[in-house]
Amino acid sequence: EIVLTQSPATLSLSPGERATLSCRASQSISRYLVWYQQRPGQAPRFLIYDASDRATGVPARFSGSGSGTDFTLTISSLEPEDFAVYYCQQRADWPLTFGGGTKVEIK
Amino acid sequence: EVQLLESGGGLVQPGGSLRLSCAASGFTFSTSDMDWVRQAPGKGLEWVSHITDTSDTMYYADSVKGRFTISRDNAKNSLYLQMHSLRDEDTAVYYCARRVVPTGYAFDIWGQGTVVTVSS
Numbered sequence: 001e002i003v004l005t006q007s008p009a010t011l012s013l014s015p016g017e018r019a020t021l022s023c024r025a026s027q028s029i030s031r032y033l034v035w036y037q038q039r040p041g042q043a044p045r046f047l048i049y050d051a052s053d054r055a056t057g058v059p060a061r062f063s064g065s066g067s068g069t070d071f072t073l074t075i076s077s078l079e080p081e082d083f084a085v086y087y088c089q090q091r092a093d094w095p096l097t098f099g100g101g102t103k104v105e106i107k
Numbered sequence: 108e109v110q111l112l113e114s115g116g117g118l119v120q121p122g123g124s125l126r127l128s129c130a131a132s133g134f135t136f137s138t139s140d141m142d143w144v145r146q147a148p149g150k151g152l153e154w155v156s157h158i159t160d161t162s163d164t165m166y167y168a169d170s171v172k173g174r175f176t177i178s179r180d181n182a183k184n185s186l187y188l189q190m191h192s193l194r195d196e197d198t199a200v201y202y203c204a205r206r207v208v209p210t211g212y213a214f215d216i217w218g219q220g221t222v223v224t225v226s227s
Contacts, residue, residue, distance in 0.1 A: 034213040036152075043202055043219055044144075044152065049211030087152055091212050095168050096142075096154040 002026055002090050004099035012107040019075040021102045023088035028068045032092040035064055035073045038101075039084045048073065078104070109133035109216055111203050116221030123193050123225070129186040129203030129218055137181040140206045142214065143188050145199035155201070156188065171197075193225045
């Protein structure tokens with residue numbers, strides 16, 4: 001099973017600041033990495049696929065990068081609605097797995 | 108409007124059974140692979156099961172293999188999850204989600220979830 005490790009577990013930032021979230025895979029997953037956002041009480045929202053392609057309607061302040069085992073989600077300037085939990089997920093192999101999540105909270 | 112709507116959750120005793128349903132609308136269900144993903148209270152996301160568009164292939168997480176069965180009815184635009192021998196650790200919000208090639212086979216559409224509570 002491919003294990004995804006997200007860091008940090010919690011990121012405390014202020015609106016307008018830059019957020020950098022990390023996701024590391026236990027083995028190479030090429031670029032088969034997806035990012036989701038989950039706000040409290042809501043279903044996850046699809047943000048980024050194939051490591052760096054933004055889903056339709058996702059603001060340009062969200063960007064993804066990486067390949068192989070190391071991936072990054074960057075939010076260039078945090079808006080109030082961006083404070084949420086972010087998950088990465090791999091589709092390179094079965095079983096599909098998620099990272100443990102990074103909570104971006106207001107400082 | 109593109110939508111997935113889960114139903115069938117509830118309170119069940121350990122060892123019991125439950126059948127979840129997911130009704131799809133606003134997209135071509137019959138050409139979409141579908142999955143179930145769950146989230147235990149206060150925890151992260153866990154993939155549960157996958158079924159291809161034609162039902163020719165299914166996959167399961169080890170934690171549910173042999174107890175859960177995924178199925179679909181394309182004529183009814185519906186996805187199902189039959190759950191048997193339920194355990195306390197199956198308590199979670201269960202989401203159905205779509206996976207299609209144009210969006211990198213990501214879970215691009217999610218339902219609002221249905222709550223399953225396993226407790227005596």
